[in-house]
Amino acid sequence: MTLAAPRAAEPGARPLIETRPLRNPDAADAPLMGRRGWWLVVLNVLIPGSAQVLAGNRRLGRFGLGATLAGWLLLIAAAGMALFARPALVWLFTGPLSWIMLTLVQVLLLGYVVLWVVLTIDTLRQVRLVKVPQISRWALPVASILVLALVGSGTVYASTVVASSRGALTSLFGSSGPSLPPSEGxxxxxxxxxxxxxxxxxxxxxxxxxxxxxxxxxxxxxxxxxxxxxxxxxxxxxxxxxxxxxxxxxxxxxxxxxxxxxxxxxxxxxxxxxxxxxxxxxxxxxxxxxxxxxxxxxxxxxxxxxxxxxxxxxxxxxxxxxxxxxxxxxxxGGVDITVKERLPKGGGPAYPNQPAAEWATGWIEPGEQHMNGDTAQWYARSRYTTDDFDRMKRQRELQVAILRQxxxxxxxxxxxxxxxxxxxxxxxxxxxxxxxxxxxxxxxxxxxxxxxxxxxxxxxxxxxxxxxxxxxxxxxxxxxxxxxxxxxxxx
The missing domain is CATH 3.30.420.590 (Nucleotidyltransferase; domain 5)
Incomplete structure (x- = not known):
């Protein structure tokens, strides 16, 4: 998409003060305003803050652009640590500083979503929708909102993951035993x-x-x-x-x-x-x-x-x-288990020697199975047609399957x-x-x-x-x- 060159001033007309169509466009040229609008929207999506630097409030733009570049640098640093220094990255987010780090990440994520909403609204203001062609007048806001919703929802989900991590760490490890070295390796x-x-x-x-x-x-x-x-x-x-x-x-x-x-x-x-x-x-x-x-x-x-x-x-x-x-x-998402023998679901017989066919609420059939939670639970617990040793083996199968998952x-x-x-x-x-x-x-x-x-x-x-x-x-x-x-x- 390209912007048309500004029109030359006609004889007798006032000279154009500015020749930069992004900041000072010819508002009477609807096609030009349409192309300019799409450029601003695309820039706001790809590099939030850049639309304001080029066409709007430069102070807001510099703040948004700085936040965007800082976010990119943090993501690159995190990716680099994940590839080359994973223990250090895991320590930051699960170790003694985890509560502070996770809270900081959540605040930054939510803060950036709010900033992006402000930048998007300001970008649409700079577009001057009343001056663009009829189709773009509706398409530009819809495209901006859809992209913002897509990316923003992803960022909000990331913040909920961070909150879940913090809550899980606090809940599971609020009390713990002494930190000890390995015993005999x-x-x-x-x-x-x-x-x-x-x-x-x-x-x-x-x-x-x-x-x-x-x-x-x-x-x-x-x-x-x-x-x-x-x-x-x-x-x-x-x-x-x-x-x-x-x-x-x-x-x-x-x-x-x-x-x-x-x-x-x-x-x-x-x-x-x-x-x-x-x-x-x-x-x-x-x-x-x-x-x-x-x-x-x-x-x-x-x-x-x-x-x-x-x-x-x-x-x-x-x-x-x-x-x-x-x-x-x-x-x-379930686990994959190879079932060796037919097993009943259910709490067991109501009276001694009652056949499983009369009390079972369902059956786990032999063969390859992708088990959901309810089936896996009964696979681990079922015992009335097998002995405890068979049940131990099945429980071990599930432990290994969960590790693999x-x-x-x-x-x-x-x-x-x-x-x-x-x-x-x-x-x-x-x-x-x-x-x-x-x-x-x-x-x-x-x-x-x-x-x-x-x-x-x-x-x-x-x-x-x-x-x-x-x-x-x-x-x-x-x-x-x-x-x-x-x-x-x-x-």
Whole structure:
């Protein structure tokens, strides 16, 4: 699109004072005014502030142009850090300064949207719509508003993502445990899933596993612990070993209480009752610092039990509420699972030996499936036609599938949904200053195969009489595989 040269003055007419058509056009030349209007609108879209510098209020234009150039420089700097200094970028937005940085970014984004609205309105004023051709008189405002709505809505969405990030960080990491270095080269995290449905006397951990992340390579090993595993030792420094604190010898804690109505059994998932429900102090006497560090007595006792079982230090936990589990799957856009056998949905039979066909509310069919949240939840919970060991394997499949689904594209496009689901789904004592490191390790983990250890009879671990020496040997072999010694001939 080009602007026509100004017309020469006719004999006897007053000479033209200015020959710059953008700032001082011939208002009587409608085609010229139309072309000028489109130029101003395009400049306002491509380089906000430039239309005012060339044709309007130069002070406003310089301010708008400066803000635009500053925004470009910040975006270029952020892109450069994402490519070449990603840990530093993640630290800025998840570390100790994250609240300040995220608030500043949100203010800048919203402020720029307001500035762009002002610049757009001023640009349309400079166009002088009454002087342009009839078609342009309607097309110019419509085009300006559409572009402003498109770009402005994107900027406003970015500001809501920033707000969600700030809210999620505050909600999830408001209380946390001490920041500790890796133990023997690994960050070990207890992953707990609870199913506190109607009719349950307490919230028991029906999914128990330990995620071990190599602090150098990001390689992930997940060890599944059966919920009914019994006769386990607690960690050496656990308060559960002190009979004066517990009230009885931990080695006989299954029969150690005298409250017959409390009703807890010998499985590890019954520690909630043993530590909290069946004690008058709700476990505070055993773990007085738990609440302050973003945990609970029953979680800390389960950590101590998992440490004793596996023979490794487990400083952190992530608790997943199974009622919000479906929301996270949906926020991620679903997960892909290969179903090996037909599984029923539903809460189980109304009376003993009732066939699944009579009580199931639906079925999960064998084969490749892209599961939504509701189906994935039942895939993890279904147990009435299979045993607990099969259920453990399915839960591990979902854990791996969720890890695979956390791609940068998914996180960016669904961030608000993921953040909202995460704050409802997850409780953790992970310290916030570890997030940059954990984020980098998660990106490395996505490129590697996840190692799975299931403490099941198929692997020689009997639920009622586990060989804990064998368990610890299995874990050490997985986390620290022996290196091959070169033969004398160098092969």
């Amino acid at each position: 690994y960050y070990n995290i207890l992953l707990l899933g609870a199913d506190s449905g109607d009719g349950r006397d307490s919230m028991r951990f029906d999914s128990i596993s330990v995620v071990s992340v190599n602090a150098d390579t990001g390689a992930v090993t997940i060890t599944g612990i059966p919920r009914d595993m019994r006769n386990f030792p607690f960690a050496e420094d656990s308060p559960m070993r002190d009979p004066d604190l517990v009230g009885y010898d931990y080695r006989n804690y299954f029969e150690g209480h005298d409250d017959l109505e409390c009703g807890w059994g010998p499985g590890i998932n019954q520690l909630t009752n043993a530590v909290q429900v069946c004690r008058e102090d709700n476990g505070v006497g055993l773990y007085p610092d738990a609440a302050q560090q973003g945990s609970t007595p029953e979680i800390e006792a389960t950590k101590d039990a998992a440490e004793g079982i596996l023979g490794i230090e487990i400083p952190y936990h992530v608790f997943v509420d199974m009622h919000a589990f479906a929301a996270m799957i949906d926020a991620l 956390f791609t940068p594209q998914t996180v960016v496009t669904r961030f608000n949904e993921i953040a909202a689901a995460g704050t409802e789904l997850v409780q953790t004592d992970l310290p916030q200053d570890k997030l940059p490191e954990f984020f980098d390790l998660m990106m490395k983990a996505k490129e590697q195969q996840v190692t799975e250890i299931e403490l099941t009879p198929d692997n020689g671990i009997l639920e009622k009489d586990p060989d804990y020496d064998l368990v610890r040997e299995m874990v050490q072999q997985a986390l620290h595989p022996p290196t091959e010694t070169p033969a004398p001939d160098g092969s």
